[in-house]
Amino acid sequence: MNPTAPPPRPRRRRGQRRRPVFAIAVTVVFFVLLYLPIAMVVLFSFNAQKSLTIFKGFSLRWYEAFFHDSVLLGSLGMSLEVSLVAMLGSVVLGVALALGLVRNKGRLGAYAGLIMMVPLITPEIVTGVASLLLFKGLGVTLNSGTVMIAEITFSISYVTVILRSRVAALNPEVEEAAMDLGATRWQALRLVTLPALLPAILASAVLIFALVFDDFVLAYFTTGVDPQPLAVRIYSAIRFGVEPTINAVGTLMLAGSITLIGLALAIPRLFGRRGGLDLISGE
């Protein structure tokens, strides 16, 4: 018996709730095609030979090669650094913006709410071009700092969107209660509001870390020559001759981001709230 079937119930007329065979078939094919490319990368990262199409036995040589490649390790370090800074910067700015936005009914709030939405509908290539022009126009040398600024700009919107609905759902009387009991507005924010938002803040922080670490387009437009973020290195490697080392790096990155996303989805549950899927679906 298929475990997904609804509990047995009396036969209903004309077979209502009959299982949609076509839809389920499409779904199965979809899941196979969704995971197969990822599975291939993982599989060939353990290939003993250089072939990218035929598996010739298990080996860790490509992982070894990666851990001895000082350029790739430098890129890994830079990516971690950029992700960490972008995470901290965008969470601080984004949480503050979400708090202010929801309560700021004036023109500033309306303007902030509008410009915060624009990055979400702007393709990354446009953001990348714009950032590049700005940095060049300001005469700034491209390096990890410019990548950080661009990634923060891009990530603030995500943090704000995730936090905004949480802030709006807060009971305003709770903050008032804190002030009623002698807290100043800042204290009420620090002692009552931020703890209430903590699960969403942590989840968005993890999400941003993963997004920035994996981001390629923005990093590509705003990075200097050396070092380059890991995603940019992978791009060049894929484009100009593939080394199986890329499979190993790709597998490590997949493992890292899947762990982080799993964590982001699980955080709200750890705090006893409902699941974190709405993190991704927006509202």
Place this chain on the structure above:
Amino acid sequence: MTPTTAPSAAPEAVPAVRLDHVGKEFNGSHAVHDLCLDIAPGEFFSLLGPSGCGKTTTLRMIGGFADPTEGAVLLSGEDVTSLPPNKRNVNTVFQSYALFDHLSVADNIAFGLKRKGVPKAEIRERVGAMVDLVQLGGMAERKPRTLSGGQRQRVALARALVNRPAVLLLDEPLAALDLKLRRQMQVELKQIQREVGITFVFVTHDQDEALTMSDRVAVMNGGRVEQCGTPEDVYERPESRFVAAFMGTSNLVGGVFRDGAVHLDGGPALPVGPRPGIAEGSAVDVSIRPEKIWLSDFEPGMPVVNGVIRETVYSGPTTTYLIELAPGVTVAALEQNTARARMEDRWAGGETVELAYDPEHALVLSH
């Protein structure tokens, strides 16, 4: 006619709360209009009215959560109009309780004391005493989310009371509880108020609640106080059509005041005695409570009018008769089903009966 109440007996006492011509405007319309109120220390004072009457806005202005657009708020004689909530010696029990979910019950209660920098030992002692007062023994370390509605309500009360405020503001604190629990909490709240001796300002839309708990009630409507007085005042002697209709059930009948009687449109005249201040020939309403109408055993000198029974509604301890005085003019009369009243003495539909009343109980309300 105004009965003496505690505050008017000692007019020199500084009121715990004084609202001095307070008004609040939202987008051009007045939520509260030119409000003047004195609330005496130790009083249990209720703001009663339908939703949107401005009672919660009034409470929020006392608490510092809303700024009056006109007038001044004084607490114990001190003008606090421009002080934020954390600088006012008042505490609030919110309708939603507004507990801090990430803190334990004890930490919730201790929140205000910690803000004030009270020594740790004293905090522990006062929180413990307060937990006992509101009967939350054994729950101090639990998170609010794991408590029942009634228990959460007690935490909210304890969290406010532990600060020993001069005035405690309560915003419909019992509204979320079921009827039985609400009755129980009404009694308990009143007991606690007597015990701690703190001024309570209580907002409610439930007239029973206001009548049973309060020393005085202000009935609000459309941002104004329609009437303010003891529960007996506002119930027995409503001064406006709104108060008469809002407080319990009332027979409101329109007519013209002439020669000490109200002449109903197309019906009999109801003698009401002299009413100074009501002009001869002016259109008025008469209000008589159903339980103030007698159907038998009249006392000498009572005015009597005739009517026809249209409906008999039996509801256990009482029976309500709907009696037609004139075409289209019907009043309700309430009879107690006491031991002396036998079943066969009840009237049936279509019978003509005599109604009597004390003219003092027939209130004349000008339009």
Place this chain on the structure above:
Amino acid sequence: MALRTPVRTERPAPAKNVGGRGRRPRPSAAGARIWTWLTLPGTVWMSVFFIASLLLVAAISFGTTDQLGDPRFGTDLGNLKALADPAYRDVMVRSLGYALLTSVICLLIAYPVAYAVALHAGRFKNALIAAIVVPFFANYLVRMYGWSVLLSDDGPVLQLLRAVGLADDHTKILNTGFGVIAGLVYGFVVFMIIPLYAAMERMDTALIEAGRDLYGGPLRTFLFVTVPATRQGAAAGMVLVFLPAMGDFVSAQFMGGPNQIMIGNLIQDKFFEGQDWPLGSALTMALMAVLLLAMFGYLRRTRKDEAEATR
């Protein structure tokens, strides 16, 4: 107005040190300034690093390059005129076609998947939707690379198709327009599934049962009940897929050949190889214009839908 105080005959004396009776300055109890202070840093940051930079793109698109290839501001319309050049125009039309086709194919895939997961997965619903979402947060390049290996000329997919006789030795997926679209679909289909899934979850299942009674067959029920009830989710998904697909340049690079380049590849080329930033900026503006039009159309539609719903 009558004064209702216990002592009705005397008004309370105006309090001492109460200022003017009229409108007083807003007391600090409001404390609304804190929200301004919280809003400002993020707003300033976004204005400088995002809005200003977009305006800079617009300005540079009117510029020229000097001998060194560095951009110069100007009032030159040459770049905008160049957009009408057949070489660029064809790429733009192709990008538009690819992005639209991608949206439609995503819709066709996402409907059955969202339907099966939302209404027939029982208690595995959340696990399945997480299983759909999680890979999309994995590195885009690595996923796309794996996808290109899978669809390569001697990759598993074509081998399977050849084995069952659906393809011959000359059939190719990579280096064709189909390959680029396959890449875009793989990249962005999740943006279609999530809003559709949300719409189907919100849908009252009693509707479907009523539809069965009314229309009989599952296909007719699906067309006349499920599709109209989830129309808004589908529209949101179309936009969410169209926007990134239109601006993508990785899929065309990994899955396509020189004849399948998209506007994103042109932009990348002008900034990294050709060093013609003003023209690259003009192309970026053209891209942005198409996307804003799509967004505007979508917003107008949803407004109309909402207006009809509330009527």
